[in-house]
Amino acid sequence: MINEIKGGVTAARGFAASCTAAGIKYKDRTDMAMVYSSVPCKTAGTYTKNVVKAAPVLWDRALTDGDKLVSAVVINAGIANACTGEEGFSYCKKTSDAVKEALNLKDSEVLVASTGVIGKQLPIEKIVAGTKVLAAKLSETTEAGEEASKAIMTTDTHNKQIAFEFEAGGKKCIIGGMCKGSGMIHPNMCTMLAFITTDVCIDKALMLKALREDIEDTFNMVSVDGDTSTNDSVMLLANGLAGNSEILEENSIDYANFKEALHGVTLFMAKNIAADGEGATKLFEVKVVNAADKAKAKILALSVIKSSLTKAAVYGNDANVGRIMCALGYSGVDFDPYNVDITISSENGCEQLVEKGVPLDFNEELATRILSGKAVTATCDMKEGKAEATAWGCDLTYDYVKINADYRS
Amino acid sequence: MINEIKGGVTAARGFAASCTAAGIKYKDRTDMAMVYSSVPCKTAGTYTKNVVKAAPVLWDRALTDGDKLVSAVVINAGIANACTGEEGFSYCKKTSDAVKEALNLKDSEVLVASTGVIGKQLPIEKIVAGTKVLAAKLSETTEAGEEASKAIMTTDTHNKQIAFEFEAGGKKCIIGGMCKGSGMIHPNMCTMLAFITTDVCIDKALMLKALREDIEDTFNMVSVDGDTSTNDSVMLLANGLAGNSEILEENSIDYANFKEALHGVTLFMAKNIAADGEGATKLFEVKVVNAADKAKAKILALSVIKSSLTKAAVYGNDANVGRIMCALGYSGVDFDPYNVDITISSENGCEQLVEKGVPLDFNEELATRILSGKAVTATCDMKEGKAEATAWGCDLTYDYVKINADYRS
Numbered sequence: 001m002i003n004e005i006k007g008g009v010t011a012a013r014g015f016a017a018s019c020t021a022a023g024i025k026y027k028d029r030t031d032m033a034m035v036y037s038s039v040p041c042k043t044a045g046t047y048t049k050n051v052v053k054a055a056p057v058l059w060d061r062a063l064t065d066g067d068k069l070v071s072a073v074v075i076n077a078g079i080a081n082a083c084t085g086e087e088g089f090s091y092c093k094k095t096s097d098a099v100k101e102a103l104n105l106k107d108s109e110v111l112v113a114s115t116g117v118i119g120k121q122l123p124i125e126k127i128v129a130g131t132k133v134l135a136a137k138l139s140e141t142t143e144a145g146e147e148a149s150k151a152i153m154t155t156d157t158h159n160k161q162i163a164f165e166f167e168a169g170g171k172k173c174i175i176g177g178m179c180k181g182s183g184m185i186h187p188n189m190c191t192m193l194a195f196i197t198t199d200v201c202i203d204k205a206l207m208l209k210a211l212r213e214d215i216e217d218t219f220n221m222v223s224v225d226g227d228t229s230t231n232d233s234v235m236l237l238a239n240g241l242a243g244n245s246e247i248l249e250e251n252s253i254d255y256a257n258f259k260e261a262l263h264g265v266t267l268f269m270a271k272n273i274a275a276d277g278e279g280a281t282k283l284f285e286v287k288v289v290n291a292a293d294k295a296k297a298k299i300l301a302l303s304v305i306k307s308s309l310t311k312a313a314v315y316g317n318d319a320n321v322g323r324i325m326c327a328l329g330y331s332g333v334d335f336d337p338y339n340v341d342i343t344i345s346s347e348n349g350c351e352q353l354v355e356k357g358v359p360l361d362f363n364e365e366l367a368t369r370i371l372s373g374k375a376v377t378a379t380c381d382m383k384e385g386k387a388e389a390t391a392w393g394c395d396l397t398y399d400y401v402k403i404n405a406d407y408r409s
Numbered sequence: 410m411i412n413e414i415k416g417g418v419t420a421a422r423g424f425a426a427s428c429t430a431a432g433i434k435y436k437d438r439t440d441m442a443m444v445y446s447s448v449p450c451k452t453a454g455t456y457t458k459n460v461v462k463a464a465p466v467l468w469d470r471a472l473t474d475g476d477k478l479v480s481a482v483v484i485n486a487g488i489a490n491a492c493t494g495e496e497g498f499s500y501c502k503k504t505s506d507a508v509k510e511a512l513n514l515k516d517s518e519v520l521v522a523s524t525g526v527i528g529k530q531l532p533i534e535k536i537v538a539g540t541k542v543l544a545a546k547l548s549e550t551t552e553a554g555e556e557a558s559k560a561i562m563t564t565d566t567h568n569k570q571i572a573f574e575f576e577a578g579g580k581k582c583i584i585g586g587m588c589k590g591s592g593m594i595h596p597n598m599c600t601m602l603a604f605i606t607t608d609v610c611i612d613k614a615l616m617l618k619a620l621r622e623d624i625e626d627t628f629n630m631v632s633v634d635g636d637t638s639t640n641d642s643v644m645l646l647a648n649g650l651a652g653n654s655e656i657l658e659e660n661s662i663d664y665a666n667f668k669e670a671l672h673g674v675t676l677f678m679a680k681n682i683a684a685d686g687e688g689a690t691k692l693f694e695v696k697v698v699n700a701a702d703k704a705k706a707k708i709l710a711l712s713v714i715k716s717s718l719t720k721a722a723v724y725g726n727d728a729n730v731g732r733i734m735c736a737l738g739y740s741g742v743d744f745d746p747y748n749v750d751i752t753i754s755s756e757n758g759c760e761q762l763v764e765k766g767v768p769l770d771f772n773e774e775l776a777t778r779i780l781s782g783k784a785v786t787a788t789c790d791m792k793e794g795k796a797e798a799t800a801w802g803c804d805l806t807y808d809y810v811k812i813n814a815d816y817r818s
Contacts, residue, residue, distance in 0.1 A: 050739045052734050052739075080731070083746070117729070119730060229735065322491065322492055322639075325461050328460070331460075401721050405721045405722065405724045
């Protein structure tokens, strides 16, 4: 059992945060943030599978894959530090060195993360100067976490943070985090970044196992390609300050509780990143049920969620269900189209649109009302087995085009 | 050697066409067309790989896969006859029967094609009535072909037809055709339809071989998925009236000439369908050169051509070359990003944007001018081998969203 509590990245014991306006790209807003733990943390990370990896991804992966402990994460918005060659990678070290000096870190390391335009070098002097300000401003308050979650936004329309309490070894533990989203039609804009902090004491290998399994059903089910940006990163830091005896067993209640709490955080993040996709007016959720197996269910759900034509119809509140049938059909999964039922639902109601592959004479007015909701779900019943999967995305709007036709300027 | 000549689907000897306003969906425009050959034709066809296949696709595939000769094709715009079950399939037979009766066909068959909204039944009485008008109006004039190419449009902004002369066995042969395009961001709207007619005399198996090979580099390199609509069809009809001795050998000059002329037709169609993509303001072409092998070159080119973020940047004349690097990177092909050069060109000039994976300090003003051209090419030099591939698409615009947010009404 997990309970949602106030706060985000500073909710767990020992975690502090700060932010500053370093003048990297935006005017009149903060654009750098720091997360710090008073006790060095074990880490787990998952990163983009894009062949073109940003410099911070290479830097962080080497650290989280290794055994060294981490005390801080420093993040900038505005420039992605991707396609920047050796110079870009050297800036990761310069940034880390500056943080180490400012925080007087001896035996622990610093993760770095960047989000923004690809192919530009960081203004490293501003970044280094920013790290000093960030180190001086660190605070464990809820407000400090909240402000940090605002500083990492790019085209996000609002900040995203969440925290839960759970129990392990008789102790109350806390897990929380913050994230930023991206252009969600394809998640290949820099970047989806998520930072999750917990005070639970847990074996490093189990942390990674839990994270890897969890993202398959959350972050990797958001929008198109799941793994496309040059910078996508999810980082989990655990400092053990909850005082529970270390979680070492996969088949323990403590591990199950931890996984449930982690899932609470990542599910919130995935859905909120989707709903806040660039230009989006609503969350669009595709549930595939009774598929032959889980892998097929996922492919089918992702095929519909990434269909530009379906997304445009959802924007227009147009129950053009043929586009959903079509997107299922070109997913690459074989199935009998004359088995499929499709139902749409939202806070405004529920209506079946397709029975056995053929559109029904449904209530158009009700369908339009359902589609005009803030969170619209299309459920596709394949009637082939018992597997299911859910994918999250958003509608395709004029504003998506507007935002992306001239993102750099 | 091939020469472009006037006309389209009626250019080859013995082919006639007609059109009529049958009142299927649109007001004040034609929406049915017929193509007829005075001599029954051998046929070859390639169709959508979508699991959800429209009724006409099933009807036509059975015919073109078989040995029966075909005398006519009848086409309607407005309703796709997809997701229509047994009732929809029975309408293919009813339409074919009506054409056979109107044209007094005894030993030859009729192909049917539909394009438009998915999930609605055809108004079969109007279709049957339309076939009689079409049969009575058939004409071999250039104008009749031209008018037929207009009747099959849906969201196309202009009709598309082309014809070439070539030589086989010392005889002048002609190949021509008409096509209609579709929402090209994903080619999954109903539908891309192409009808190609020729008077050459050629073995049926060689016709199919030529068509199948050709579409791999033309229709299947247009936009995203290459094979996604429920209705996509390319049909080739040959009546042999050129009087050449039948082309039977794959390694003959005659077959090579036929292939070149066929490619002229399909390349024109592919590029024009891309350039007339829904809401498009320009043709976008992605050339991948010096790739490790042909398959990889194709995957890389298609990954860039389908990237919504790249397409939005092309619309905004924004040289956001990081998005092209990113789209290459998530294509699924492994390569060294620090080998890649990228150059853009159009009728307005040429400028290199990326060298060895890192953006150059390029001329922004010139880049914007190049991108504002009517036909923009991005050339990605992978420096890994000698293979190349080209993909065609268009920019992503406000009008794409507008057209597709309420396509049904």
